[in-house]
Amino acid sequence: MILIVDDIRANIIALKKTLEIHNIEVDTAESGEEALKKILKTNYCLIIMDVQMPGLDGFEVVKILSGNKRTKDIPVIFLSAINIEKKYIFKGYETGAVDYITKPVDTDLLILKVKTFLKIYEQQNELKLMKDLLSKEIKIRKEAQDNLEIKIADRTKELVAKNEELELKNHELQQFSWVVSHDLNEPIRKIQIFIKIIKELYLKEDAKGVDYVNRTVKAAERMQTLITDLLAYSRLSAKVVPEKTDLNIVLQEVLSDFDYLIERKGATIKTGELPTIDSIPSQLRQVFQNLIGNALKFSGNTTAPLIEITSQLIKTKDFDSETDPDGKFCRITVSDNGIGFDEIYLDRIFVIFQSLNDRQTYEGTGIGLAIAKKIIEKHNGLITAKSQLGKGATFIMILPLKYEN
Template identity: 75%
Template sequence: MILIVDDIRANILALQKILELHNLQVDSAESGEEALRKILKTNYSLIIMDVQMPGMDGFEVVETLAGSNRTKDIPVIFLSAVNKEKKFISKGYESGGVDYITKPVDPDLLILKVKTFLKLSEQKNELKNIRDLLSKEIEIRKEAQENLEIKVEERTRELSAKNEELELRNHELQQFSWVVSHDLKEPLRKIETFIKIIHERYLMKDEKADDYVNRTIRASQRMSRLISDLLEYSRLSSTVIPEKTDLNEILKEVLTDFDYLIEQKHAIIQQGNLPLVTGVPSQLRQLFQNLVGNSLKFVKPDVSPLIEITSEVIDSKDFDAVPSATGNYCRITVKDNGIGFNEVYLDKIFKIFQSLNDRNSYEGTGIGLAIASKIVEKHNGLITAKSSNGNGASFIIVLPL
């Protein structure tokens, strides 16, 4: 069966008519989110995907499908009437599409391509069935040779099935996170927009109403940040291949993102030379964003923030390890002169939804340090902090090189 994904119903009907004239079974979805829900329930041989849609666009949907073994091999043909530039076509192929067709569509060319990719899909399935038959034949012969091998094979199959089931559940959870994140944020944006309109048109002269409106807007903005942080936290469960990463480049990007806030608060950043590590660049960037962001957020009144970021190579995975030029670990310290905290609460600060400060004074969701802790844990490292009330804080990270 072929799935057509397009937010314009007329486009779907036109394509559906072309395909059905050639006796091809067709299903349809009018958004990226609906398409993901259908793909979880139905096995499709081919997807024809519109690029430009509200919510999740075609590229985002295909990138999400590529994240699961169950859906990554479904061929996707992109259709676009707007994005005809080379960069969009390249992005289509990079995201996992097998072809990129611009509108208006030539029906004969479309049918030719559809039938070609369907044939390739059938051949792929035939090869898979042959491979499965050969695997079964090998298993039968092994079973005839030795009982021990039977038990090993049975156990292997059980673990493989459980692994596939876990992967499917993880994929479903990721789809759920994407859909829920979008569905929750949309009404929040509307609440904020309409509250601002009501405020500007009807309540500008009412001081009490003005206060209530500002509180409502802050609450919706905090909820939006909370949804984003929760989604970021859930993404850390997915498996990503690590690579050689220059932490100096990572920190440079983070400081560039914060340049306006640094200038606004007259912050001073003192940075030492950081090492190369094997890790996931996006996660390490998130780690430094959260730590530097905290140092810029929790500052003393009328005191310019001073943030020192230093590193040294150490001989073992220990916070108090001895510096060693030939060591296999690095110790990174992010130190500031902010409000600090009581070390009695050290275990609490790295747990999700835990915040030691008044949210009216310091905006936050209580997830930032929990994300930092989880990132360090996924990199087989350690994280802790040293502080006292009013005397700044030092976050210490130990990572393998």
């Protein structure tokens, strides 16, 4: 709300109508004394004040307002037809007014100034409110900080205790895995041995019996593979110190293991230069083994398998990061031209025991990619895949060159 102060009622009415046309709320006072009484009771955004009035003139009223903590920031515009000399204008500004307008008044200019000062007043109030909120926030934070160190110490102690408990349970779980693995593998080995003996001694002439025995042996082999994979998955929780690893050597060892299968399938393997990184070599060997093994397994029967392994140094730990010869991360891709998969199942392929294919056609436990994901994450990396049905698959890994806890 704006307060108009003038001892001539006609001036007040004319100015009030002008302001109200522009939807500006107006209050009025016909003397300096009346103005002071109203100002002490009401919060005004702006005061338009005549200079020459009987009793308290405009200068005296503004001087009183400037000395009051509550009213000193209210902007005042002096409006005068008589006191138009420079000395009065200077005095108006010295007293504390924000503007001094002489009559005759340009109405458009006055409205523009009024709106400007109203906007400034609103912004000042917003800033004051923000300042008050910040002061309260600082006070609250200071009070909270007084007890923060004690809380941090207590929390640290609690976390250390939890960590020790977790390590103990993890150790027990690993021991349990070893025991279970041995206890489960032993009877399976015996089943395989005795089934083969039965086949050789008693079922040579029985084609149907031999078929049943072969199915039993295959089932036992699948169980043995499953136990081995589960044991490998559980071992990933163990702490191992990373070392400098030339991934080219790791890859060549894996390809050497697949020599027979590569030759049998007529596969072509194309490899680029891979970096040397901080890693656990045996674990990354397992990752390459799983990815290349899958590429050979799911190659289909129409064309010879083509597998490409490439690497790039990149700026950031992101699948779409720009290449950078001085980058701190590497992006390794393993691509094939196999049967592929529908990307709507992307989240499923890295989940333990999940398989998108018929296990009668493509044998497997559904643990390989879960192991690969856990290993990559343990190395502070990322793994994903891109694929289309019938158009092959590309697995993308992001790994840091330097290992950090």
